[in-house]
Amino acid sequence: MHGGDGRGDSSRGRRRGADPAARARAASWRIPLLYLVIGGVWILGSDRAMALLAGGDPALLTRLQSFKGAIYIAGTALLLHLLLRPLIERLLRARLQATESEACWRELFEANPGPIWIYDVDSLQVVDANPAAAAFLGWSREELVGREVASLWADRAAFEQALALIRANPREPFAATGKIQVRDGSQRVVELRSSPLTRSNGCLRMVLAADRTAEQASRRQREQALARLQETQRLARLGSWELDLGSGRASCCPILLQLLGRDPAGPAPAHLDEVLVAADAASQARLAQLLDDLAGRRLARMDVLLPFLGPGGGERLLRLRAEYAEEDGRPLLRGTVQDLTEEQQTRRLLDEREQQFRELVRILPDGVIILAGEHVIYANPACAGLFGVQPESLLGEPLSCLVHAGDLPALRSWLQRHDGQEASPRLLRSDGSSFRAALSGADARYGGQACRLLLVRDLSEPERMRDALGSGNRELQAMARRLFSAQEDERRAISRELHDDIGQAITAIRLSAHAAMVEEDAQRRSADLAEIGAVADATLEKLRNLSMLLRPPQLDALGLEAALRWHASCLLRNSAVELELDIQDLPQRPEREVEQACFRIAQEGLTNALRHAGSSRVRLALAGDADGLDLRIEDDGQGFEPGDARGLGLVIMRERAQSAGGRLQIDTRRGSGTRIHLHLPYARQAAA
Numbered sequence: 269m270h271g272g273d274g275r276g277d278s279s280r281g282r283r284r285g286a287d288p289a290a291r292a293r294a295a296s297w298r299i300p301l302l303y304l305v306i307g308g309v310w311i312l313g314s315d316r317a318m319a320l321l322a323g324g325d326p327a328l329l330t331r332l333q334s335f336k337g338a339i340y341i342a343g344t345a346l347l348l349h350l351l352l353r354p355l356i357e358r359l360l361r362a363r364l365q366a367t368e369s370e371a372c373w374r375e376l377f378e379a380n381p382g383p384i385w386i387y388d389v390d391s392l393q394v395v396d397a398n399p400a401a402a403a404f405l406g407w408s409r410e411e412l413v414g415r416e417v418a419s420l421w422a423d424r425a426a427f428e429q430a431l432a433l434i435r436a437n438p439r440e441p442f443a444a445t446g447k448i449q450v451r452d453g454s455q456r457v458v459e460l461r462s463s464p465l466t467r468s469n470g471c472l473r474m475v476l477a478a479d480r481t482a483e484q485a486s487r488r489q490r491e492q493a494l495a496r497l498q499e500t501q502r503l504a505r506l507g508s509w510e511l512d513l514g515s516g517r518a519s520c521c522p523i524l525l526q527l528l529g530r531d532p533a534g535p536a537p538a539h540l541d542e543v544l545v546a547a548d549a550a551s552q553a554r555l556a557q558l559l560d561d562l563a564g565r566r567l568a569r570m571d572v573l574l575p576f577l578g579p580g581g582g583e584r585l586l587r588l589r590a591e592y593a594e595e596d597g598r599p600l601l602r603g604t605v606q607d608l609t610e611e612q613q614t615r616r617l618l619d620e621r622e623q624q625f626r627e628l629v630r631i632l633p634d635g636v637i638i639l640a641g642e643h644v645i646y647a648n649p650a651c652a653g654l655f656g657v658q659p660e661s662l663l664g665e666p667l668s669c670l671v672h673a674g675d676l677p678a679l680r681s682w683l684q685r686h687d688g689q690e691a692s693p694r695l696l697r698s699d700g701s702s703f704r705a706a707l708s709g710a711d712a713r714y715g716g717q718a719c720r721l722l723l724v725r726d727l728s729e730p731e732r733m734r735d736a737l738g739s740g741n742r743e744l745q746a747m748a749r750r751l752f753s754a755q756e757d758e759r760r761a762i763s764r765e766l767h768d769d770i771g772q773a774i775t776a777i778r779l780s781a782h783a784a785m786v787e788e789d790a791q792r793r794s795a796d797l798a799e800i801g802a803v804a805d806a807t808l809e810k811l812r813n814l815s816m817l818l819r820p821p822q823l824d825a826l827g828l829e830a831a832l833r834w835h836a837s838c839l840l841r842n843s844a845v846e847l848e849l850d851i852q853d854l855p856q857r858p859e860r861e862v863e864q865a866c867f868r869i870a871q872e873g874l875t876n877a878l879r880h881a882g883s884s885r886v887r888l889a890l891a892g893d894a895d896g897l898d899l900r901i902e903d904d905g906q907g908f909e910p911g912d913a914r915g916l917g918l919v920i921m922r923e924r925a926q927s928a929g930g931r932l933q934i935d936t937r938r939g940s941g942t943r944i945h946l947h948l949p950y951a952r953q954a955a956a
């Protein structure tokens with residue numbers, strides 16, 4: 269019965285839900301047709317009846333025709349009333365229903381908590397929006413109406429693609445997820461669903477938006493947290509596993525498979541013993557017994573270290589933890605596996621380093637002392653040696669017995685400041701003598717307690733070195749004064765050479781020129797002019813030699829190699845000393861300062877070999893590589909003791925080498941000749 273009633277109700281509902289327009293169209297031709305049929309029947313039947321009733325009387329027939337017309341008009345009017353009244357009532361009911369439906373739809377549209385807006389597919393402009401859409405997008409409803417829909421999309425390409433799909437299927441609903449740009453410039457991830465709304469003058473679509481920003485952010489955070497967890501497990505070399513006691517099947521995480529040399533992308537292992545393969549039979553049997561005890565609830569949890577076979581068949585030390593659990597009535601064993609191989613190796617290495625550090629502190633030349641409060645709890649042999657006792661004798665000694673009484677308050681204040689500065693108190697030896705020491709402190713832990721570690725350096729030797737350094741500085745200042753004096757002597761000699769020799773020659777030229785001008789004898793005038801030419805040539809030669817002595821032009825024009833060849837040949841031209849030249853072309857030309865330093869050092873070295881060494885053979889060699897140039901000067905002369913050298917030549921040579929960023933090495937011994945090795949970079953560097 270219920271089934272039949274349901275079908276009847278359904279059919280009646282379908283008949284009531286038929287298209288009103290179809291019924292109206294059917295009535296539009298049924299009523300005129302009925303009117304024609306009734307009118308035709310009335311006219312034919314009434315005319316015959318009226319003729320029979322009149323009996324041939326025209327006046328009566330006229331009256332009867334008038335009466336018939338009135339009856340016809342009244343009848344048709346009544347019939348039209350009866351036919352039109354239900355139609356008008358149905359139209360009024362339909363209008364009322366449409367008004368109520370529109371009001372209900374508007375109420376639902378306005379009160380819907382989700383953003384909804386309607387836009388014209390042809391103009392792509394918003395035609396209406398509910399308050400939720402205005403609040404979500406940030407614009408008022410008045411501002412939204414007429415706004416371009418494309419301006420709401422953050423990705424214009426995605427909007428064009430979605431619009432193409434909608435226009436290709438205008439009668440179909442559409443759903444997509446994209447980014448909407450709101451008024452404040454931020455972007456929101458929304459799920460958009462649109463449906464078509466048909467109107468007389470165009471096609472509208474209603475869009476419902478669901479904000480998925482928080483959901484996507486939550487999903488992203490969850491994925492990031494999972495990635496961080498996996499990364500943490502990877503760094504900690506920690507994997508997890510689960511064993512279903514009912515089916516015996518096991519599941520392992522990819523990290524565990526990697527730890528044990530299995531391919532995570534390969535076939536998943538079905539049983540736990542396929543993955544956890546112990547390094548020996550005893551360990552495998554112990555693992556099986558522990559798992560059985562855990563499954564039988566005879567063991568609350570498992571925490572054990574066992575050796576297992578890892579990648580390549582190597583042995584790995586793994587820590588297994590597991591406990592019994594139930595899920596949906598299924599008994600399970602869940603556990604983790606952590607690879608402690610590197611940790612054990614690191615611990616052993618740390619123990620070795622600790623032993624090495626203890627040995628290093630023991631043999632350290634500086635004193636090391638550890639204080640707990642104001643009492644010594646450790647002292648290395650070097651520190652004990654400073655106090656003149658054995659290390660064991662310092663243990664337990666109070667600070668007041670080791671520090672001079674006048675410096676003890678300041679030292680206590682320094683120990684409490686922890687400012688990283690050094691202290692230099694006077695310390696007391698076992699024989700009662702005192703010495704000045706530099707102390708550096710740091711917080712440390714020793715024997716499980718907080719303490720202060722002090723580095724003790726005896727300042728007696730540094731003070732002696734300071735005095736020696738002061739003496740050396742004074743000697744260097746004296747040598748600098750001698751160097752300045754030598755420079756002034758050289759300038760004085762050049763001035764004297766210019767005045768006495770060059771000046772006299774120019775004066776002679778001037779006098780000879782005046783004499784030639786007044787000489788009437790042509791032969792004697794020619795002799796005077798010839799003499800002027802000879803004196804001018806000699807003067808020019810002297811100026812050229814003096815200029816080359818100051819700085820040879822070959823150094824600028826032809827480079828260091830040509831300048832060295834020229835200078836060595838000119839210097840030893842009239843000497844009995846045999847010159848051996850081995851000057852190679854350099855890979856690149858040095859800077860001007862480097863060339864000048866190398867030339868002056870070679871000039872000084874060759875001059876010393878010629879004037880002071882008494883050598884019979886001198887070798888000058890120049891070579892270069894990518895790092896710099898090497899100059900070597902060797903002679904077989906008498907040599908000298910480096911400690912006895914007091915001249916300025918060696919000081920100037922070293923200073924020139926350092927100023928160019930190079931290094932100079934002089935190997936000599938009395939009776940064994942001298943060997944000078946100079947290394948310079950191609951570009952000038954800061955002095956080392």
